[in-house]
Amino acid sequence: MSIKIENETKIESDPCVVAWDNQLFVGTEDGSIKVFDANLTSGASWSAHTVQLFALTAGCGYVYSSSNDGGIRVWTPKGEKVKELPPTGGDVGVLHIFGNNVYAGDEAGNVVIYENNEEKAKYNVLEEVKDLWFHSPFLFTVRDLDVTVTEIKPDESKNRFTTRFTVEGRAPLRATGNRLLFMARGGITLQLHDNSVDTGFKKLHEVKVSDMIVTSLSVIGDYAWTGGWDGHVRRWKITGDKLESAGEINLGSCVNALDTSASNTAYAVLSGGRVVRLTA
Structure with a gap:
């Protein structure tokens, strides 16, 4: 199955991070955030940081961004600054929203959970957090050697946790239903694991997904999208205990990040300033 470019746009500064929440939010190398609709028609744009954005997420009516010039900044989707959350203790390289909570991971190993833009809990997992996911x-x-599985109960304790498993692997990482996906240590092989403590998060399947380091993994339902240094975006279907190829496209330049809006639609931001909407 082929993947094709449906829409494309170009921006002046290299896009480096992306988030989807019924609109596309693109964070750039010069510290700005640019907003597009589903067809990549441009909307709001604002200067969020003085240097490159490290992480970006959107949801619950807000946009969250981080760089190394301060804490996490909270914006409206139109670029009005709402708040700046205090520094976590290190540069924040990961931001995700789960339910009504924002999760931030930093280079010092801290994972901070925010509720209503206030700190709710903080855990230190002892190594830099390059990616994180929460599946209650x-x-x-994960960094680049191991995936750490930690049991947390933010409503009961703000700092206590139990480490349950450690599995070889590296970022990026995602979970969907009863499946867990992340890269093998080499960075080019995607692993599919059972997302269950009862099986010890058993590895079910692995497949080479790139000739060079994978930078981005996005999962929605039974479909995963990957992209990386080799310029290819590939789509995979999770069929039981296996990953099956479901399309690919060569975009010709490094994929800095990608995100999905549906199982057959993804957005990729590329070195050189390109932003593309892909469909399968």
Whole structure:
């Protein structure tokens, strides 16, 4: 199955991070955030930081951004600054929203959970957090050697946690239903694991998804999208215990980040300033 470019736009500064929440939010190398609709028609744009954005997420009526020039900044979707959350203790490289809570991971190993833009809990997992995911009650964190599975209960304790498993792997990482996906240590092979403590998060399947390091993984339902340094975006279907190829496209330049809005639609931001909408 082929993947094709439906829409494309170009921006002046290299896009480096992306988030989807019924609109596309693109964070750039010069610290700005640009907003597009589903067809990549441009909307609001504002200077969010003085330097490159490290992480970006959107949901619950807000946009959250981080760089190394301060804490996490909270914006309206039109670019009005709402708040600046205090520094976590290190540069925040990961931001995700789960339910009504924002999860931030930093280079010092801190994972901070925010509720209503106030700190709710903080855990230190002892190594830099390059990616994280939450599938209650488990927090998955990863750098480039191991995935750590931590049991947390933010409503009961703001700092206590139990480490349940450690599995070889590296960022990026995602969970969907009863499946857990992350890269093998080499960065080019995607692993599919059972998302269950009862099986010890057993590895079910793995497949080479790139000739070079994968920078981005996005999962929605039974479909996963990957992209990386080799310029290819590939789509995979989770069929039981296996990953099956479901399309690919060569975009010709490094994929800095990607996100999905539906199982057959993804947005990729590329070095050189390109932003593309892909469909399968």
